[in-house]
Amino acid sequence: MRLTYIALFAFSLFASVTLQAQESPYFVTYDHHLEEPGNLEIETSSTVGVPRAGQHWFFAPYLELEYGVTGRWTSELYLEGQSTAGDSTIFTGWRIENRFRPLAREHWINPVLYLEYENINEASRIRKEIVGAAPELNESNAELRATRAHELETRLILSSTAHDWNISENFIVEKNLSENEGFEFGYALAVARPLATLASGKNCRFCRENFIAGVELYGGLGTTQGFGLHDTAHYAAPAISWQISDNTSLRFSPAIGLTHGSSPALLRLGYSYEIRGFSTKLARLFGAKP
């Protein structure tokens, strides 16, 4: 079964389509850059969980559709699932995310407001955010999928650019609307920089300018019933993105668990394709004047 998951992971490395330009390497942290208005980005990502003793490998893929509604508003739809070794493969839910940039110009620190509604079940494993206490990973999918969670997640995203370094901080608050269990808190911090800042005159796939490298640090901060670091999960995650072509990119991040409540590692892979001028193309398809 372990070989099956290794094969699936290797397959996910190659089974991607071309995607977007200059994609950030982050998987959990958000910076202040939004999708260009009218553009649609399609991304397939996956999280592979390395187990502790008594736990099982899991593979959690998700599809992301990101659309630039306006210059200051980006909206995303997520569809997710997971497959656990020795258990089953299930659909775990969907999410709708919105990011709003309140300030029109670039500033020393750029704030972005984030609001996401999650309609998922307790078997979700994509780990798009780490909040609250460390999760239990011993229950079966059949038990977990029976428990639905309607959650609201908000973030304060703060992001800066200095000497071509991006420095981003996210403060996360999540509330399960289905349960009376208080608020859950988390954080995500990241820095990243392109490997080269001057563009060459040639089209080249492996130029250093096509790579952005960084590192993320993210984890849970407990709940209103027990705030702090006790029994929480935290990860340090180097990350790299590679712009393969004008509108496609690949990114990878091996996250290392730092606490007993963390998985030993989370292996993340993402592959995206950007359709520029999607709204214009769609309008023309239906005969409307764009």
Place this chain on the structure above:
Amino acid sequence: MLAQNSAYQPDPNWRVPQDAAMKPNPLARKPDAAAGGKKLFLRNCTECHGQDGSGLVKKHAADLQLPVVQNQSDGTLFWKITNGNPDRGMPSFSKLPEPQRWQLVLFIRKLKPEN
């Protein structure tokens, strides 16, 4: 004959701070860097400004060949690329490294018609 986007009207509210407008292009003595600027322009800008910068593809996009654009300083063009004008459809390109935004300015200068 210049390609003209007759529908383009400069936004009078898109004002550049004076200190930003006075910034010189650090790549001004590296004209070879404009080739990279062309690559970046084709990748990021042609959707709205067209391959020749005339802005005919999207009616609100500036015609970059016009004197009203070419007469702006390097610092002004850099500031506008960096900040965008999101309420008028021009995205911010602050995600590009600073040298690449200066390369775009170098290339925009090459769009100026010879006559």
